[in-house]
Amino acid sequence: MEPWQRLDAATPEDARRLLLMCCGSTGWVEAMLARRPFGGTQALLEAADDVWRRQSEADWKEAFSHHPTIGERNLQQARFESTRHLSAAEQAGVADAADQVLADLADANRLYETRFGYVFIICATGRSAAEMLTALQSRLSNDPATELRVAAGEQARITAIRLSALE
Numbered sequence: 001m002e003p004w005q006r007l008d009a010a011t012p013e014d015a016r017r018l019l020l021m022c023c024g025s026t027g028w029v030e031a032m033l034a035r036r037p038f039g040g041t042q043a044l045l046e047a048a049d050d051v052w053r054r055q056s057e058a059d060w061k062e063a064f065s066h067h068p069t070i071g072e073r074n075l076q077q078a079r080f081e082s083t084r085h086l087s088a089a090e091q092a093g094v095a096d097a098a099d100q101v102l103a104d105l106a107d108a109n110r111l112y113e114t115r116f117g118y119v120f121i122i123c124a125t126g127r128s129a130a131e132m133l134t135a136l137q138s139r140l141s142n143d144p145a146t147e148l149r150v151a152a153g154e155q156a157r158i159t160a161i162r163l164s165a166l167e
Contacts (some may be wrong), residue, residue: 002041003041003044003163003164003165003166003167004038004039004041004043005036005039006018006167007019007036007038007127007166008036008037008038011150012033014020015033015036016029016033018166019032019033019060021166022048022060022159022162022163022166023048023052023063023066023158023162024063024064024067025055025059025060025062025063025154025161026053026059026062026064027056027059027062028048028051028052028055028056028059028063031039031050031051032047032048032051033045033052033054035047035051036113039135041164042084044161044163045164046158048156048159048160048163049156049160051080051106052152052156052159057148060148060151060152060155061117061118063155063159064118064119064121064155065118065119066158067119067158068119069106069113069119070105070106070109070122070132070136071097071102071105071106071109071119071129071132072118077149095128095130097106097129098129101130101133103127103131104133105129105132105133105136106139108133108136108140108157109136111132111140112139112140115140115144116144116147116148119153121151121154121155121158122135122136122154123154123157123158123161125158126160136154
């Protein structure tokens with residue numbers, strides 16, 4: 001069954017659970033539920049993007065809060081329970097990273113969270129730890145408004161990937 005078919009056929013409760021695995025913004029989830037049925041993959045992905053872009057900054061930050069820190073090893077926290085397997089697969093590039101790269105990621109993550117007030121968001125799929133570190137260090141120089149838009153764009157990419165992979 002295609003992801004859009006699964007969402008279209010699901011009960012509202014099951015669809016809500018599936019959508020929350022893709023994006024942690026409750027506003028986004030509720031707006032997506034209101035858009036059902038989707039009727040196709042393209043319609044699903046277009047709806048997801050359109051709804052995401054209409055969300056508030058608070059909704060974006062709520063979604064960000066559902067992601068672990070890049071390079072975080074402790075994904076056992078309850079808030080990551082439903083997406084632990086997704087985050088682990090997405091961050092596969094840090095699994096074999098050198099200790100120094102992981103230490104540098106941890107330091108840069110702390111700087112980022114202090115500067116912007118939320119976890120660094122990047123579509124980590126297919127990226128190495130070094131690539132993510134470079135992006136993180138580069139984005140530290142963004143002003144807060146620019147960085148929020150960049151992070152929101154990264155979240156949109158993550159959401160699209162997760163929607164496309166729904167089982």
